[in-house]
Structure formats: structure tokens, C-alpha cells
Amino acid sequence: MVLLALVSLVPTLQFPSSAEVSTFIGPRVWPLTLVIALLGLGSALLLITWRDARRGTTYDDEPEEASRPQNDPVTAQRFALVSTRHWWLIAATVIYTWLISMVGFLIASIAFTLVGTLLLGARSWRTILITVLVATLLMQGVFVMLLGIPL
Template sequence: MLARISLFALAVVLLALISLVPTLQFPSSAEVSTFIGPRVWPLTLIIALLGLGSALLLITWRDARRGTTYDDELAALSHPPSGSVATQRFTFASTRHWWLIAATLIYTWLISEVGFLFASIAFTLVCTLLLGARSWRTILITLVVATLLMQGVFVTLLGIPL
């Protein structure tokens, strides 16, 4: 198990290092007309990926040196007690992640059809419902706050008109 985690962490670190070169070729904020350039967000993600992948790799190596094993815990999780037989059903709760992925794909398509702001409001509404909000007051507050944040961040802070 430690070998798999180490391999995964190493792959994450290598992905971050390989992605660093093309990301540094994006224009900076000094080269474009917006407050924050196109390089900032991908570079932030790559730095986070590099840091978290390195941390996972170091923690895994530390645990291997200490002799910590995860095989017993994994075996206990994969084999439920003999008295309970778990059957998988396709309920809304068990397929919620697929609905969120579908909503994200539709949102991506909808941006070009109706515009960013309206598509984002619709996406926020759908995601709020998918994540379990049932009170219309909560849903309305979420929509208003999300809309104000989108307007505030993109128009006011970044200078990108919607």
C-alpha cells in the first residue's frame, strides 16, 4: 500500500514539474490589461499540487521508515462484518457525484449559449439543490451571495466585464 501511495505522490509531483514550464509561458498581469494575468491561477494550482504531492511523498516515506502499515485498516474497510450484507443500489445519494459532473458539463456548454452570469446562477441553483438544500430561503441567500461574489471578483477585483 505504501508503494502505491508513493508512486501516486511521485506522479503528482512529476505532473506539477512538467506543467510548470508551459504555465510560465502564459502572459503575466503586466502583459495584459487585467489586474491578474492568465498565469496566476494555473501557477497557483501547480504550486499547490507540487506542495501537496511533496508532502504526501514525505509523509509516506516517514511512515514507511516507522513501519506503519495500512493493509490491516484497508482489509477491515473492504470486508464488512459477516452479519451485514451490503447491497449497492442506485439511489440519488449514491449517484450524486455523477449528477454534479453532468451539471458541470451542461454549465460549460451553457456559458457560450446564455453567457457567464446567467449560466453561473443556474449552475449555482442546481448545485445547491444537488447538495441537499431544501429551504427556499437558504437557496435564495446562496444565489444572491454567489452572484454578488461573481460580480465582485470578476468585475471589481479583476476588471473582467461579464
């Protein structure tokens, strides 16, 4: 992760800054923020891994879920969703990208947030509603108000 961040830093710094473009926040800000976060978190993970290796700490303990019989319907249903969740998220992202051109960014983003929240495991409708509302307000606030980009 640290190596990926360092390699990504060079092309990221070649993006124009906000002083070179007509927008308040330039195209370099978001990728540079992600690269710095990746570098920081990757370094922290590396240091923690080295520390645990010196201490001899292992993570081979069996979780409680593994002790449940494989033919248990609860385990089977949970395994089916967990083992394919990444494919559903990829499909949702592809559909979201297609929907943007059909219904617009805001409506497609609201639908994607709803589906993504469900796929990531939220079951309380209150939590789902709050997540969708906060995401919608953030999209409106960041793009329309902060960046001046109409949706």
C-alpha cells in the same frame, strides 16, 4: 502529483504576466497558483505516505458502512448516487458550458452552483442558499470589480 506539477510548471511560466497584458491580473496568475498548490500538497502527501510506510501504518480497516447488509435500501440508495456522482458532475459541467452561451455566465453559474451543491451532498436549504449567494458574490466581485470583466 509532484511530477505533474513540475511538468506543468514550465508551460505555465510561458503564459504572459500582468505586466505584459492590459489587465490587473495576468493570465499566468491562476494556473501558476494551482501548480504551486499542487506541488505543495502533492509534496505533503508524498512525505506523509513515506512516513506512514516507515511506521507500517495501514488503512485497511473496514468502515462502518461496509458492515451494513448490501440489500439494505439506505445502502443501495447511497451506493447508487455515490457510484454515479462523477458522471452527473461531468454532465452538469457540459450543460453549464452550453448554458453560458444561452443565458449568460452569471445565470448559468448560479444554476451550476446550485446543482453542484446538491450533487456534492448538501441537503440543508440554508446551506445551499448560502453557498449559492457566496458563489454569486465572489463571481461578481472577482470578475466585475477586481478584473474589470463585465458579465
